[in-house]
Amino acid sequence: MNPQTLESLIRGRIPVADFMQLHVRAVQPDHVELTAPLEPNRNVHGTLFGGSGTAIALVAAWSLVYARMQDEGLDAPLVVARQTTHYFKPVTGAVSARATFETAQTWADFTQRLAQGQRARAGVVVELAQVPGEVAARVEALFAAVPR
Amino acid sequence: MNPQTLESLIRGRIPVADFMQLHVRAVQPDHVELTAPLEPNRNVHGTLFGGSGTAIALVAAWSLVYARMQDEGLDAPLVVARQTTHYFKPVTGAVSARATFETAQTWADFTQRLAQGQRARAGVVVELAQVPGEVAARVEALFAAVPR
Numbered sequence: 001m002n003p004q005t006l007e008s009l010i011r012g013r014i015p016v017a018d019f020m021q022l023h024v025r026a027v028q029p030d031h032v033e034l035t036a037p038l039e040p041n042r043n044v045h046g047t048l049f050g051g052s053g054t055a056i057a058l059v060a061a062w063s064l065v066y067a068r069m070q071d072e073g074l075d076a077p078l079v080v081a082r083q084t085t086h087y088f089k090p091v092t093g094a095v096s097a098r099a100t101f102e103t104a105q106t107w108a109d110f111t112q113r114l115a116q117g118q119r120a121r122a123g124v125v126v127e128l129a130q131v132p133g134e135v136a137a138r139v140e141a142l143f144a145a146v147p148r
Numbered sequence: 149m150n151p152q153t154l155e156s157l158i159r160g161r162i163p164v165a166d167f168m169q170l171h172v173r174a175v176q177p178d179h180v181e182l183t184a185p186l187e188p189n190r191n192v193h194g195t196l197f198g199g200s201g202t203a204i205a206l207v208a209a210w211s212l213v214y215a216r217m218q219d220e221g222l223d224a225p226l227v228v229a230r231q232t233t234h235y236f237k238p239v240t241g242a243v244s245a246r247a248t249f250e251t252a253q254t255w256a257d258f259t260q261r262l263a264q265g266q267r268a269r270a271g272v273v274v275e276l277a278q279v280p281g282e283v284a285a286r287v288e289a290l291f292a293a294v295p296r
Contacts, residue, residue, distance in 0.1 A: 013192040016200050019167040044161040050228040051206040052164050055199025080198040084232040 001065040003027050010059055017059050020052055024063070025096070029071070029107075030117075032064040032099045035131060041095070048091035053128050057139035058083060060099040061124035065143050068081040068107065074114060077143040081121065094131040099124050102140070110145070119146045149215040151175050158207055160282040161286050165207050167232040168200055172211070177219070177255075182245045183279060189243070196239035196284075205287035206231060208247040209272035213291050216255065222262055224293040229269065242279040247272050250288070254275070258293070267294045 007024040010017045020040055026033040034056060041052035058080060066078055101107055102123030113120035126139040155172040158165045168189055174181040182204060189200035206228060214226055249255055250271030261268035274287040 009192070014197055015188045015190065016164065016167065016197055016203075019164065019188075040163045040167075042161075042163065044157070045225065045227070049162055049164055049203070049206075050231065051199075051203025052230050053207075054202050054231065055164075055197070058197075058199040058202075077193065079193070079238070080235055082232070083198065083202065084230070086230050087228050090227070143222075 001027055001070050006063055006067055010063065014059065020056060022056060022059060023061060027063070027067050029068055030100060032060050032067065034060045034063070034097045035094060037094050038092070043068060045090070048095055050085070050087055052087045053087070053091070053137055054083065054139060055095045056095065057085065057099070057128055058141060059124035060097040060126050061141040062141070062143065064099040064101070064124055065122050069148065071127075072111070074111065076114060076120075076147050078143055078145045081142045081144045084141065085137055085139045087137045089134075089136045091130045091136045092129070096129050096131050097126050098129070099126045114147055117147050119144060149175055149218050150172055154211055154215055162207065164203060168204060170204060170207060175211070175215050178248060180208050180215065182208045182211070183242060185242050186240070188260065193238070198233070198235055201235070201239070201243065201285055202231065202233045202287060204243065204245045205233065205247070205274035205276055205285075206289060208230055208274050209289040210249040210289070210291065212249070212272055214271050217293075220259070222259065224268075224295050225292055226263060226293045229290045229292045231287065233285055233287045235285045237282075237284045239276070239278045239284045244277050244279050245274050245275045246277070257276045261295040262293060264296050267292060292293055
């Protein structure tokens with residue numbers, strides 16, 4: 001799946017993602033990178049709202065799993081089961097979210113379970129960073145897919 | 149702080165909260181309740197987007213601590229440090245977020261630390277539920293305040 005197709009899907013079907021002005025910068029089998037400007041995502045302090053940060057991270061994480069499923073012809077509803085965010089420092093400008101699989105084995109385990117017709121889970125880690133700058137928050141998310 | 153004042157503050161200073169159409173239903177010393185319609189907060193499945201759910205919960209949790217600080221004349225920047233969400237079931241309509249302190253001791257400990265001029269932390273639990281309906285997700289959030 002190319003970045004333009006993914007961005008159209010996200011912004012067309014998740015209204016908040018469109019409001020947050022999410023931009024898909026990269027889609028690869030092992031990572032997805034999104035960016036968003038500060039303005040629509042600010043809080044009462046004028047810095048990045050934590051809820052926006054986590055929402056951006058969840059879209060990045062979902063996109064990583066979803067785009068690879070599409071590319072490999074896998075079809076199963078994909079939903080988030082659990083998510084944790086640690087917020088280290090404020091973000092005072094545009095933000096990037098880079099999603100990668102939790103381990104080198106995550107994708108193989110996920111697809112094997114799906115191939116067996118079983119509920120499959122995939123752990124994804126997302127680093128949120130100011131553009132350009134250091135990591136400001138780390139998000140761990142667990143997604144679940146159930147074969148139809 | 150009354151619901152109208154809090155709602156104006158939230159929607160005026162957190163653009164995403166305004167887009168999500170957050171409505172403040174109750175503000176009490178021991179709980180805050182917000183609601184939001186599904187439409188601006190849906191995902192690709194047409195159900196509540198997890199990122200919206202967590203964002204709504206974070207606004208409810210922040211509001212609980214912030215409104216009580218205001219009512220008691222406490223002034224210190226308040227930010228989220230950590231947050232975990234467990235998503236149990238899809239939400240297919242309007243959502244409510246009810247925030248309460250983690251324990252009966254949370255507020256007393258928080259204000260005592262602030263009074264001593266120290267960094268203070270407050271744990272908040274938020275239940276997200278379909279209106280009317282059962283709890284669909286549970287959010288735990290930890291907020292930090294540092295005296296000026």
